[in-house]
Amino acid sequence: MRRPFALLAATLLTAALAVPASAADNDDGDEGFTINDPRITESSGLAASRQHPGVYWTHNDSDDGPYLYAVDSGTGDTVARLTLTGIGTPRDVEAISVGPGNRLFVADVGDNLGGTWPYVWIYELPEPKRLQDATVQATQYVVKYADGPRDAEAMVVHPRTGRVYLIDKHEEGGHLYEGPAKLSPEGDNVFRPIAPVELWTTDAALSPDGRDLAVRGYFGGIHYAFNGGELRREGRLSVPLQGQGESVTYSADGSRLLFGSEGEQSGVVSRPAPGADESGSSGGPGSRADGGGSASRDGTGDSVKVGGAVVVAVLVAALFGLGRRRRRR
Numbered sequence: 001m002r003r004p005f006a007l008l009a010a011t012l013l014t015a016a017l018a019v020p021a022s023a024a025d026n027d028d029g030d031e032g033f034t035i036n037d038p039r040i041t042e043s044s045g046l047a048a049s050r051q052h053p054g055v056y057w058t059h060n061d062s063d064d065g066p067y068l069y070a071v072d073s074g075t076g077d078t079v080a081r082l083t084l085t086g087i088g089t090p091r092d093v094e095a096i097s098v099g100p101g102n103r104l105f106v107a108d109v110g111d112n113l114g115g116t117w118p119y120v121w122i123y124e125l126p127e128p129k130r131l132q133d134a135t136v137q138a139t140q141y142v143v144k145y146a147d148g149p150r151d152a153e154a155m156v157v158h159p160r161t162g163r164v165y166l167i168d169k170h171e172e173g174g175h176l177y178e179g180p181a182k183l184s185p186e187g188d189n190v191f192r193p194i195a196p197v198e199l200w201t202t203d204a205a206l207s208p209d210g211r212d213l214a215v216r217g218y219f220g221g222i223h224y225a226f227n228g229g230e231l232r233r234e235g236r237l238s239v240p241l242q243g244q245g246e247s248v249t250y251s252a253d254g255s256r257l258l259f260g261s262e263g264e265q266s267g268v269v270s271r272p273a274p275g276a277d278e279s280g281s282s283g284g285p286g287s288r289a290d291g292g293g294s295a296s297r298d299g300t301g302d303s304v305k306v307g308g309a310v311v312v313a314v315l316v317a318a319l320f321g322l323g324r325r326r327r328r329r
Helices: 005-017 308-328
Strands: 043-048 055-060 067-072 078-085 095-099 103-108 120-126 134-137 139-145 152-157 164-168 174-178 188-197 203-206 212-216 221-225 232-237 245-250 256-261 267-272
Touching: 043 103, 043 203, 043 256, 055 095, 078 120, 095 203, 103 152, 120 134, 164 188, 212 232, 212 245
Parallel strands: 043 095, 043 245, 078 134, 095 152, 139 188, 152 203, 203 245
Antiparallel strands: 043 055, 055 067, 067 078, 095 103, 103 120, 120 139, 152 164, 164 174, 174 188, 203 212, 212 221, 221 232, 245 256, 256 267
16 A cells, blocks of 8 residues: 655654553553564555454465464464455455454455556455364455545444445545445446545444444544434544554454554554443454543543653654655745
């Protein structure tokens, strides 16, 4: 995917906000972990398994192949790698979600050229009952947008209806796109915009009950009441500053939000989900946690602390503005 100018600044300055694992509120591996597999260098999506407690599915961004990885959050180790068959060559896989009946949905919807692919793909497959390396037959769906091609990195699947939604990625904010009631492997599946999303979106997640939508970007996040797709903004999410923040998922019980990033040995940071009890771990080994809640009703967040963190935020904002001015010359 494209690396924006401001993202480079964030990557260089992330260390200023780093908190050693021993300084985090808790270090329970189930509440935050480091992805140890050297094959996973561009973790771009994250989804909590419903039938394998403590396991999270992830995948690389691009140039890896048709692979999904099951990671044990207690150890950070890969416990299964799935090879998908029945599909073409993946182009830019950006998101993964678990739907009803323990079905895995994979979104090959990224567009590094800024929205020029005439169509993109979504893959669907059953989550294996046994965690082991395996080859799995997947169904491939052709996806188009009602208002023309675009870049996207976020997909959610409603946990009850199985309806699939996408959010396009745009610097000034995008839209929630609703797919057909049921995807078809024959013909095109047209997704239509139904609600604005006020964020440069890199991923999103629906709560297990389908009521809440968490949307993340590189430097922040928003909590919406899903409301059948008629989004209602509830507050900001406390998103950790990561080198390249790409993913978010609810834990299987809905009590936590876990935020992932690209890179080797990348850390997955855990925060209380909106409305959940704010006690417990706020990060695991390799994470950069600052504790506190995940969202606030008045729109304030706790992801950036005072002191050195404020300096970092100001520098990132300044460099971001400079990058935009350079692009528009």
